[in-house]
Amino acid sequence: MIGVIDYGAGNLGSVMNALKRIGCEGRLVKGPEEISGTKAPGAKAPYEKLLFPGDGHFATAMASLEKSGYADAIREWIQLDKPFLGICIGLQLLFDSSEEAFPSDAGKPVRGLGIIPGTVKRFPGRKVPQIGWNQTQARPLSKLFCGLPENSFFYYIHSYYTAPADDSVTAAWAEYYVRYCSVVERGALAAVQFHPEKSGVLGLKLLENWIYAS
Numbered sequence: 001m002i003g004v005i006d007y008g009a010g011n012l013g014s015v016m017n018a019l020k021r022i023g024c025e026g027r028l029v030k031g032p033e034e035i036s037g038t039k040a041p042g043a044k045a046p047y048e049k050l051l052f053p054g055d056g057h058f059a060t061a062m063a064s065l066e067k068s069g070y071a072d073a074i075r076e077w078i079q080l081d082k083p084f085l086g087i088c089i090g091l092q093l094l095f096d097s098s099e100e101a102f103p104s105d106a107g108k109p110v111r112g113l114g115i116i117p118g119t120v121k122r123f124p125g126r127k128v129p130q131i132g133w134n135q136t137q138a139r140p141l142s143k144l145f146c147g148l149p150e151n152s153f154f155y156y157i158h159s160y161y162t163a164p165a166d167d168s169v170t171a172a173w174a175e176y177y178v179r180y181c182s183v184v185e186r187g188a189l190a191a192v193q194f195h196p197e198k199s200g201v202l203g204l205k206l207l208e209n210w211i212y213a214s
Contacts, residue, residue, distance in 0.1 A: 002026040002211070003035060003047030005074075007064050011197065015053040015087070018197035022208050026051070032073035049211065050077055053197070054089030058100035058120065058160070059110045061089055071113060078115055078189050085210050086191030091184065092120045092162055094191055100160050116184060117165035125177040129159040136182050136194065138172040143213045144183060144190055144206050145172065152202050154194035162193065 002019060006012055006028045019026040029035060034046055065071040078084050086094060097109035098120035123130065133153045138145035161180035164170055172183035182193045190210055196203035
């Protein structure tokens, strides 16, 4: 069973439909207690894998995760090296901090989940956000890109990009004003900046790779 986190925002409908199209069962996580270690002794974990779909604002999303208790539950899940896939904001939130603050805090970095060392930065150009299809170049040994072209096109919509402190976690890159990290892979942790659920056949294949290879 794949648990899909509903934190009050995100592209849930398209993600659930994409999972159905590839024959996988997904269910919305009802609360952080379902994915944390605080369940009753002997209780069976309801999910084998966790998916965090994303649309939204970094600071707003982090505030929601902290308030709901999801932040600590996600950190615990990933620390235990259980299969996790973040999409769009679900990638960015894994980092130490972001430039995407509340208007009143403009210029001050916002703390993220702190799972991947690095920051989230705003694109330097005028035409922001990036919206549409963009070429994505993968490392040869990427698990997510197994059976996919080394250079594949996926659908993006974002104004900020991730900059890992250690580039070894980068599994693929894209370019928009700058060359940036588009995909991270580390153990059972994976996350992508684009939307596989909106990226046609290649996006569905990538989801299948995550489900069956993790």
